[in-house]
Amino acid sequence: MAAGPVFAIVLLLLYVAYLKKKEHNRNKIPPGARPLPGPKGLPLLGRIHDVPAEKTWLKFYEWAKEYGPIYQMEIFGSVHVWISSEAVAHDLLSRRAVIYSDRPMIPNLPNNRTGGEYLALHGRNDTWKRQRKLAQHLMAQSANASLHNYPSKERDRFLYLLYQDASQYREYIEQFTARTVSRLSWGSPHPANLLRETTFGLLETISPSGALPNIISWLMHVPYCLSPWKQREHARHEVEAGLFKSSVRYVRDAVGAGTADPSFVRTFVDTLSKPGDAAKWGAEAEATYVVGQMAIAGALTIGSPIQSFLLAMLHFPEWQHKLQLEIDDVCPGRCPEWDDREKMPLLRAVVKEVIRWRPPVPTGIPHAVEKDDVYNGYFIPAGATIHALEWGITRDETTYPDAETFNPARWLEPKYPTYKEPLSMYPNLAGFSQFGFGRRTCQGVPIVEMDLFLAMGGMAWAFRIQKKRNADGTEVPVHWNDFTPLLIAKPSPFEFDLVPRHGDATAHALRGMWETGKGEDDEELERAAERDRRSAEDRHREVVVRAAVAAAALVARKEKESAVAVEDDDACSVGGSDTSGGSLLMAPGVTPKTASSLSSTSSVSDFPQLRAEADVWS
Numbered sequence: 348m349a350a351g352p353v354f355a356i357v358l359l360l361l362y363v364a365y366l367k368k369k370e371h372n373r374n375k376i377p378p379g380a381r382p383l384p385g386p387k388g389l390p391l392l393g394r395i396h397d398v399p400a401e402k403t404w405l406k407f408y409e410w411a412k413e414y415g416p417i418y419q420m421e422i423f424g425s426v427h428v429w430i431s432s433e434a435v436a437h438d439l440l441s442r443r444a445v446i447y448s449d450r451p452m453i454p455n456l457p458n459n460r461t462g463g464e465y466l467a468l469h470g471r472n473d474t475w476k477r478q479r480k481l482a483q484h485l486m487a488q489s490a491n492a493s494l495h496n497y498p499s500k501e502r503d504r505f506l507y508l509l510y511q512d513a514s515q516y517r518e519y520i521e522q523f524t525a526r527t528v529s530r531l532s533w534g535s536p537h538p539a540n541l542l543r544e545t546t547f548g549l550l551e552t553i554s555p556s557g558a559l560p561n562i563i564s565w566l567m568h569v570p571y572c573l574s575p576w577k578q579r580e581h582a583r584h585e586v587e588a589g590l591f592k593s594s595v596r597y598v599r600d601a602v603g604a605g606t607a608d609p610s611f612v613r614t615f616v617d618t619l620s621k622p623g624d625a626a627k628w629g630a631e632a633e634a635t636y637v638v639g640q641m642a643i644a645g646a647l648t649i650g651s652p653i654q655s656f657l658l659a660m661l662h663f664p665e666w667q668h669k670l671q672l673e674i675d676d677v678c679p680g681r682c683p684e685w686d687d688r689e690k691m692p693l694l695r696a697v698v699k700e701v702i703r704w705r706p707p708v709p710t711g712i713p714h715a716v717e718k719d720d721v722y723n724g725y726f727i728p729a730g731a732t733i734h735a736l737e738w739g740i741t742r743d744e745t746t747y748p749d750a751e752t753f754n755p756a757r758w759l760e761p762k763y764p765t766y767k768e769p770l771s772m773y774p775n776l777a778g779f780s781q782f783g784f785g786r787r788t789c790q791g792v793p794i795v796e797m798d799l800f801l802a803m804g805g806m807a808w809a810f811r812i813q814k815k816r817n818a819d820g821t822e823v824p825v826h827w828n829d830f831t832p833l834l835i836a837k838p839s840p841f842e843f844d845l846v847p848r849h850g851d852a853t854a855h856a857l858r859g860m861w862e863t864g865k866g867e868d869d870e871e872l873e874r875a876a877e878r879d880r881r882s883a884e885d886r887h888r889e890v891v892v893r894a895a896v897a898a899a900a901l902v903a904r905k906e907k908e909s910a911v912a913v914e915d916d917d918a919c920s921v922g923g924s925d926t927s928g929g930s931l932l933m934a935p936g937v938t939p940k941t942a943s944s945l946s947s948t949s950s951v952s953d954f955p956q957l958r959a960e961a962d963v964w965s
């Protein structure tokens with residue numbers, strides 16, 4: 348049969364199935380309830396044609412303003428419910444957590460609910476419960492030990508690198524977050540680079556606007572040999588598995604040798620892996636992935652608010668100034684440390700306000716509802732995907748007046764609805780809507796809190812963060828809200844200048860911080876750079892010697908030529924000069940001894956060609 352009629356039949360079947368499902372959903376609505384409001388979709392397609400490829404959250408928020416704080420839409424026959432009110436999100440995702448704590452299936456990672464590898468994406472079942480308990484325990488142990496000072500050490504390294512080259516800010520921020528979480532997970536920064544690579548691949552795999560099957564879900568049925576998405580994910584997954592397993596082996600070996608630094612894996616090996624523990628905490632193979640999940644989450648997310656902080660400081664310099672006053676007052680002549688936090692409510696408010704102003708996960712991580720439900724008279728069908736639209740929640744004017752303005756005062760002054768005392772403790776990130784709801788809330792808040800406090804406080808302490816200027820004195824524009832489209836959104840690149848606030852004193856302090864913050868890998872790099880420098884010097888010296896030898900040969904040849912010319916003039920004798928250009932050391936009159944003595948007296952610059960060669964070598 349030709350392709351055309353087959354396609355038409357498939358479409359017809361899909362359409363019939365769609366009508367049946369719609370009819371079924373309508374029949375399920377209990378008496379007195381009604382469907383949620385929302386934009387009407389096309390048959391089969393739903394409203395997919397209206398969802399932009401970028402900054403989807405703005406479109407979902409636009410619909411929220413039209414249809415209210417909870418509405419529904421369909422995409423390819425699946426029901427999506429969007430919540431833009433913190434109160435509604437709590438009503439459903441927290442108070443009714445017993446049926447709202449599942450996760451939807453991700454078409455491009457179809458075993459996400461059952462595979463046991465990514466707890467943040469896992470279905471609500473016993474594996475997820477066990478893994479969540481383990482993650483909670485490991486996190487609490489490390490948080491009690493102030494995360495072993497890893498964030499502070501990495502922050503010191505980060506600031507120095509930023510000082511060296513601010514244009515590389517995205518790279519250095521990602522290094523900071525990935526290295527910190529690598530140390531926490533496995534006690535070493537070594538896995539950080541590979542972690543970043545595989546993690547950004549995973550972000551594409553799972554993001555609704557990443558791999559195509561997440562948009563056109565039937566593509567998940569394309570066989571492996573024809574699916575570039577499946578092949579790419581398979582390759583990425585192999586690398587990730589190798590990374591996680593080898594990192595755990597590294598810790599095990601170090602524990603055996605008595606040299607292991609503190610880490611999640613060390614805590615597991617030391618205290619949770621005795622015979623009989625597996626039923627409660629999972630076996631080591633499972634713990635490998637629980638720790639891997641924590642590392643993934645840490646490497647992916649925290650860079651976003653650090654970049655947004657720079658954006659905020661450029662657009663709202665008055666808050667940068669106030670923050671620097673607090674820093675100079677509490678920490679005269681030094682960088683803020685975690686122990687200063689009680690005395691630094693403004694810095695904590697800046698951290699929280701950055702996250703509110705530019706939510707790192709603007710569409711939230713979706714939940715799935717397991718049973719039919721009725722909320723305020725509206726019907727929500729089992730299987731619907733429930734999105735807490737974090738962008739919308741942070742734009743709720745009743746809670747956040749003048750929401751588009753970056754205003755840390757909303758956490759510090761009693762006239763704002765979000766104010767809370769005592770200021771020695773509040774504001775903080777515990778329970779903040781941007782970390783989710785109910786039984787699925789984020790498990791990394793202590794890391795986020797410390798990383799952001801130290802990184803933002805450190806940057807404001809060290810630098811004046813300011814807009815770049817063109818040659819004519821005008822400012823180089825900085826975007827307001829241009830963010831990347833994946834699940835975790837980051838500001839698109841922008842330009843700025845970092846000026847050390849106290850000139851040489853800052854530079855000196857940062858150099859000292861580098862010395863304490865740098866890792867073994869940096870030391871290896873420094874040693875390699877030193878080796879390179881020395882061998883470049885050696886090569887340069889060699890060229891100088893060769894140049895001197897050449898100079899001596901030239902002088903000798905010239906002397907010989909003039910002697911021959913004199914003889915020719917005098918006696919018309921036969922013979923000729925050596926013009927063969929052979930070994931310079933064999934040049935007449937040049938011995939190794941004269942060459943070496945000439946090398947110390949002749950200058951290569953006398954010989955432009957050799958000078959050029961020397962430059963190339965050096």
Ligand code: HEM
Nearest residue numbers: 467641644645648649707712782783784787788789790791
């Ligand atoms: C700025 C940084 C971060 C933000 C904004 C953030 C936000 C979120 C959000 C919105 C969720 C989903 C909550 C829900 O479904 O209701 C989540 C889940 C999660 N987060 Fe984070 N997160 C951040 C950093 C981290 C870090 C550093 C870690 C670990 C080291 C982490 C570990 C997790 C885990 C394990 C889950 C899954 C919980 C579950 O499904 O049971 N997160 N996070």
